[in-house]
Amino acid sequence: MIPLSWYLIAAAALFCIxxxxxxxxxxxxxxxxxxxxxxxxxxxxxxxFWHYHTQLQGAGQITPQVFVAMVFIVAAAExxxxxxxxxxxxxxxxxxxxxxxxxxxx
Amino acid sequence: MSFWRDPINFIIEWAKGLLAGIGWGPGWATTVGxxxxxxxxxxxxxxxxxxxIWYERKLIGRLQDRFGPNRLGPWGLFQPIADMxxxxxxxxxxxxxxxxxAYNLAPVxxxxxxxxxxxxxxxxxxFFGVNISVGILFLIAVGGLGEVGIxxxxxxxxNKYALVGALRAVAQLCSYxxxxxxxxxVPVMLTGSMSLVDIVEAQNPWYILVAPAAALIxxxxxxxxxxxxxxxxxxxxxxxxxGYNVEYSGLKFGMFFVGEFLHAFTAxxxxxxxxxxxxxxxxxxxxxVLGLVYFMIKTFIVYFxxxxxxxxxxxxxxxQMMDLNWKVLTPLSLVVIMxxxxxxxxxxxxxxxxxxxxxxxxxLVILVVAERLIRRGVKTTGLEVGSRERPVxxxxxxxxxxxxxxxx
Amino acid sequence: MSGLQIVFLIVAVVTLxxxxxxxxxxxxxxxxxxLILTLLGVAILFATLQAGFFAIVQVLxxxxxxxxxxxFTLMLTRRAMDDEHPQVIKGxxxxxxxxxxxxxxxxxFLATWKDFQVMLNELPADAENLAAFGSALVNPAxxxxxxxxxxxxxxxxxxxxxxIAAERKEKVG
Numbered sequence: 001m002i003p004l005s006w007y008l009i010a011a012a013a014l015f016c017i018x019x020x021x022x023x024x025x026x027x028x029x030x031x032x033x034x035x036x037x038x039x040x041x042x043x044x045x046x047x048x049f050w051h052y053h054t055q056l057q058g059a060g061q062i063t064p065q066v067f068v069a070m071v072f073i074v075a076a077a078e079x080x081x082x083x084x085x086x087x088x089x090x091x092x093x094x095x096x097x098x099x100x101x102x103x104x105x106x
Numbered sequence: 107m108s109f110w111r112d113p114i115n116f117i118i119e120w121a122k123g124l125l126a127g128i129g130w131g132p133g134w135a136t137t138v139g140x141x142x143x144x145x146x147x148x149x150x151x152x153x154x155x156x157x158x159i160w161y162e163r164k165l166i167g168r169l170q171d172r173f174g175p176n177r178l179g180p181w182g183l184f185q186p187i188a189d190m191x192x193x194x195x196x197x198x199x200x201x202x203x204x205x206x207x208a209y210n211l212a213p214v215x216x217x218x219x220x221x222x223x224x225x226x227x228x229x230x231x232x233f234f235g236v237n238i239s240v241g242i243l244f245l246i247a248v249g250g251l252g253e254v255g256i257x258x259x260x261x262x263x264x265n266k267y268a269l270v271g272a273l274r275a276v277a278q279l280c281s282y283x284x285x286x287x288x289x290x291x292v293p294v295m296l297t298g299s300m301s302l303v304d305i306v307e308a309q310n311p312w313y314i315l316v317a318p319a320a321a322l323i324x325x326x327x328x329x330x331x332x333x334x335x336x337x338x339x340x341x342x343x344x345x346x347x348x349g350y351n352v353e354y355s356g357l358k359f360g361m362f363f364v365g366e367f368l369h370a371f372t373a374x375x376x377x378x379x380x381x382x383x384x385x386x387x388x389x390x391x392x393x394x395v396l397g398l399v400y401f402m403i404k405t406f407i408v409y410f411x412x413x414x415x416x417x418x419x420x421x422x423x424x425x426q427m428m429d430l431n432w433k434v435l436t437p438l439s440l441v442v443i444m445x446x447x448x449x450x451x452x453x454x455x456x457x458x459x460x461x462x463x464x465x466x467x468x469x470l471v472i473l474v475v476a477e478r479l480i481r482r483g484v485k486t487t488g489l490e491v492g493s494r495e496r497p498v499x500x501x502x503x504x505x506x507x508x509x510x511x512x513x514x
Numbered sequence: 515m516s517g518l519q520i521v522f523l524i525v526a527v528v529t530l531x532x533x534x535x536x537x538x539x540x541x542x543x544x545x546x547x548x549l550i551l552t553l554l555g556v557a558i559l560f561a562t563l564q565a566g567f568f569a570i571v572q573v574l575x576x577x578x579x580x581x582x583x584x585x586f587t588l589m590l591t592r593r594a595m596d597d598e599h600p601q602v603i604k605g606x607x608x609x610x611x612x613x614x615x616x617x618x619x620x621x622x623f624l625a626t627w628k629d630f631q632v633m634l635n636e637l638p639a640d641a642e643n644l645a646a647f648g649s650a651l652v653n654p655a656x657x658x659x660x661x662x663x664x665x666x667x668x669x670x671x672x673x674x675x676x677x678i679a680a681e682r683k684e685k686v687g
Contacts, residue, residue, distance in 0.1 A: 002522050002562065005630045010526045010559070012620040014533050014552075016613040021537035023609030024602045029542065029587055033549050036580065037533055040556045043572075047563045051634050054641050062650045065642075066657045068568055072575050073664040077671035079580045083587045084675035091681070096591040099603075208547065239644065240570050247570050250578020254550060257585055261543060273589070276582060283578075300644075 007048035015041035196356035208262030213361035215255030230397035263353035271349025275340030286327035306384035529555030
């Protein structure tokens with residue numbers, strides 16, 4: 001019997017931590033990890049509202065579950081491509097730091 | 107409920123009554139019951155390993171024309187206990203430069219990941235930890251925690267061999283998860299449920315008779331998941347000294363060792379649960395304790411096969427291992443799942459025995475075709491080494507102590 | 515305060531603390547290990563919401579696959595692992611202030627909603643109806659198009675990741 005507000009506050013805090021990470025970290029891998037934190041915060045919110053609506057309407061809601069599944073899929077795809085890009089950039093520029101990737105030409 | 111039919115539940119009910127007698131509510135009693143049950147199961151698993159080590163050493167010894175442990179106790183049965191005492195009293199060395207948390211967390215994680223698999227497996231009709239609706243998924247997810255333990259060990263112990271071993275191990279586990287999951291989907295599809303309890307209940311006949319191709323892929327992939335020979339590249343002594351556990355000593359190494367043995371045993375009983383009908387057998391429905399006996403017998407047969415697999419195959423090279431996974435097992439498992447889905451749907455309205463026979467035939471056709479295709483790709487030029495006749499220790503002296511009159 | 519609330523508070527505090535450590539720790543590897551703890555905490559939060567399926571999928575996908583991939587990348591990009599230079603930019607206080615302000619805005623905005631303090635009661639056992647969820651994913655009247663698009667996305671990511679990260683034999687610039 002947990003208030004809905006606790007989940008929403010926790011998710012908002014996690015989202016803001018992730019946002020801080022994305023804006024302030026130098027390393028590209030770090031930025032990806034922070035993005036993962038933000039996506040997780042979104043998932044907490046979606047599932048909290050799934051619980052809330054299921055409770056309101058008395059029947060299981062499908063749409064939030066589909067959204068959560070999509071977030072999982074997109075996160076997996078994003079990490080795979082993002083890390084491949086980081087490895088590729090590291091190979092050419094010998095750095096994973098985004099500030100040093102200053103040239104448009106590979 | 108009589109004691110002899112179902113001793114475990116009898117004891118549980120009795121303990122619940124005892125707790126209720128001293129005034130505990132049912133909620134607390136259940137919680138305490140779960141904690142005690144988890145403790146007993148984990149401790150039982152740990153003690154079981156002692157016996158497993160003896161069993162495996164004895165068998166491997168026979169496979170290699172040796173006696174195996176035979177000095178301590180009847181048939182050397184107490185040898186693992188002596189080894190255990192030795193490992194308890196050894197010094198715990200922490201090398202310099204290790205990452206303290208990662209280094210110490212890794213052995214715990216690698217055992218815990220295996221023990222968590224015991225929580226969802228039905229050992230008999232009435233004896234299981236929990237029946238969660240996504241049991242198979244839980245098994246796979248928990249396997250992922252084991253990977254984290256290995257990578258922590260490799261990275262935390264500040265040693266390049268450990269790191270190489272961990273990278274190899276994780277590459278292997280991640281890759282073999284693909285055919286493992288896909289072939290595990292076949293029983294899920296035939297049952298219509300991911301709960302292991304439901305899968306066991308639905309096996310009539312056993313799924314190995316319905317889908318032998320899926321069972322074969324599942325078996326190979328789960329051997330690879332346990333990381334034993336012929337898939338023991340992660341701890342290949344001759345290449346990378348001992349892999350990810352090279353810096354561990356004493357009880358911490360013992361934890362990895364126990365984790366590996368327990369994982370092999372766990373893999374064999376998961377195979378039994380998913381493909382060999384779990385506790386099912388004549389009379390097991392009425393007398394649940396009989397189900398436990400059947401379960402253990404089947405598990406030891408599969409474990410025997412696993413040791414045979416280990417003892418008779420040379421270690422793969424890393425490229426061969428990856429080739430086997432990505433070029434053979436993964437495409438084969440995709441074909442198997444598609445064919446089974448199609449056949450199961452096409453013959454959904456026909457009689458059960460007919461559908462089973464057609465599924466079996468389809469599986470056998472897939473296996474034969476796959477075997478032909480693989481043979482075409484592999485050049486095998488036979489090269490005979492050694493002579494055909496060689497002296498072999500005769501199997502009639504399996505349990506006889508040397509020196510007690512047996513012919514060597 | 516019930517037992518479940520205490521569990522929630524402990525898990526949430528651990529999750530948020532390790533989330534802070536993900537963005538604050540200097541060693542990249544530690545940051546990745548804290549990330550694993552955060553993801554585990556989020557999985558437990560899912561379980562307290564009675565979404566057991568997603569809790570297990572969270573462990574499977576995030577811990578079993580994504581964090582392992584991240585650790586692999588950290589090991590492959592060697593310089594990422596040294597900890598001599600600060601890991602955050604010079605003006606890191608500006609994003610921090612922005613994040614705190616954003617958190618205040620979100621919390622304040624949410625607090626004006628009438629159902630903000632509503633209690634989440636225990637759902638019936640079949641609330642998380644996986645069969646209905648599964649058939650909705652392949653139902654033309656349901657979510658088959660997002661499902662197919664997602665599978666194409668995954669395939670594209672698979673092929674793309676291999677293409678980008680594979681070492682070319684010819685000269686690279």
